[in-house]
Amino acid sequence: MQVTVEPDHERAARLQGLVVAPPVGRLELGGRWSHTVTHPTSLPRSGRHFSCQIDFCNKTVALGSWLRISALEWALLSAVIGLVLCAEALNAGIEIVVDLVSPEWHRLARDAKDVAAAGVLLASLGALATGGWIFLPRLLVRFMPAG
Numbered sequence: 001m002q003v004t005v006e007p008d009h010e011r012a013a014r015l016q017g018l019v020v021a022p023p024v025g026r027l028e029l030g031g032r033w034s035h036t037v038t039h040p041t042s043l044p045r046s047g048r049h050f051s052c053q054i055d056f057c058n059k060t061v062a063l064g065s066w067l068r069i070s071a072l073e074w075a076l077l078s079a080v081i082g083l084v085l086c087a088e089a090l091n092a093g094i095e096i097v098v099d100l101v102s103p104e105w106h107r108l109a110r111d112a113k114d115v116a117a118a119g120v121l122l123a124s125l126g127a128l129a130t131g132g133w134i135f136l137p138r139l140l141v142r143f144m145p146a147g
Contacts, residue, residue: 049120053088057081060131067138077134080127087123091116 064077094116102109 050085050088050092053084053124057085063135067135067142069134069138073134076130080123080130084120084123084127087120091120 060077060081064074069077095113098109098112
């Protein structure tokens with residue numbers, strides 16, 4: 001299996017028997033911000049559910065536009081969308097680190113991944129509740145007959 005790793009992780013990858021791919025061209029800003037800007041592009045590949053979360057975000061924004069929600073409601077939706085995406089990114093990062101340090105199955109590795117996934121679930125349930133409070137009254141008015 002061929003993987004792309006950062007130079008400081010190359011030795012650890014080689015010790016695990018991984019074939020290290022040559023570096024790919026990327027935007028270099030220098031300093032501590034270079035990783036922040038370049039690595040989110042790998043999130044959809046590393047986080048299995050990230051593209052599903054993005055799909056839900058797009059549908060939520062489309063529904064909010066269609067229902068013409070207020071600025072305060074947009075702010076609430078933006079906050080919970082950001083929370084869910086942040087939780088998903090942290091979950092993906094935790095899974096990558098656990099796989100790196102514990103390639104074979106271990107109970108604590110499983111527990112770490114489960115706790116990280118539970119964080120995403122809790123953030124998603126909070127977002128669902130917020131969306132319900134914002135969208136449900138408007139949808140009921142649109143689709144339920146009066147009286």
